[in-house]
Amino acid sequence: MTIKCIIIDDEPLAIEVIESFLEEFKNIEIIDTFKSPIEALPLLEEGDIDAIFLDINMPRMNGLEFLKSLHEYPQVIITTAYKEYALESYELEVLDYLVKPISFNRFLKSINKLTARLITIKKHDPSPELVQPAHIFLKVDKKLVKILLSDILFIESLKDYIRVSTLEGSFLSHKSLTSISEELPSENFVRVHKSYTIAIDKVKAIEGNLVEVSDKRIPIGRNYAIHAKQRILKNQSNLLK
Secondary structure (H helix, E strand, C coil): CCEEEEEECCCHHHHHHHHHHHCCCCCEEEEEEECCHHHHHHHHHCCCCCEEEECCCCCCCCHHHHHHHCCCCCEEEEEECCCCCHHHHHHCCCCEEEECCCCHHHHHHHHHHHHHHHHHHHCCCCCHHHCCCCEEEEEECCEEEEEEHHHEEEEEEECCEEEEEECCEEEEECCCHHHHHHHCCCCCEEEEECCEEEEHHHEEEEECCEEEECCEEEECCCCCHHHHHHHHCCCCHHHHC
16 A cells, blocks of 8 residues: 655755655655645645645644645644644544654654554555555664564563564564554554553463463453453453453
């Protein structure tokens, strides 16, 4: 799936930063960049754009005013130096809100959210080009590794790092367990411990406060036990006794 996007920002340096980040993702195509929302309007009206990276404070019309003027718009990722517009932005159903200066790790989280959202939207599209398994990108050493969600067994927190164990092997990344858990679809993954998130469909057995995934016996934390077991057992509360 090729993701077609545009960048709207009145600061050339800000555009360059986003462009340099997007160059790391081979499935993302930058269709054009604009210094004002008005300039981008004709292209958006054609309806072939998947995502907008949108600044807020710009001359003549700011980004939020621009969104309010549209009947519909593609996925929007706000890129701004101001934190105070976050609530208003989410009321407009933006996908994410990035505060400048934007780190690559935070940007990567947005791209994973964008990819997951578009796969969900387009999964029923009959076009073969759009048929692609759900996945995330994980920064491992100095490269981005594509990991299929269906391959993930469990994720373990290692202080400032996580280890993602998959059917293809394990991957170490400088990321928090909370951050990666937020990027994963909640219907497929559940946090069972302060140090573990697991793939629900990979559970082999539950014994007391231990869950077996592949050949790993993972503890279920006291604060996670009720919710985690309900999710794993699909809310069959009578089985929890």
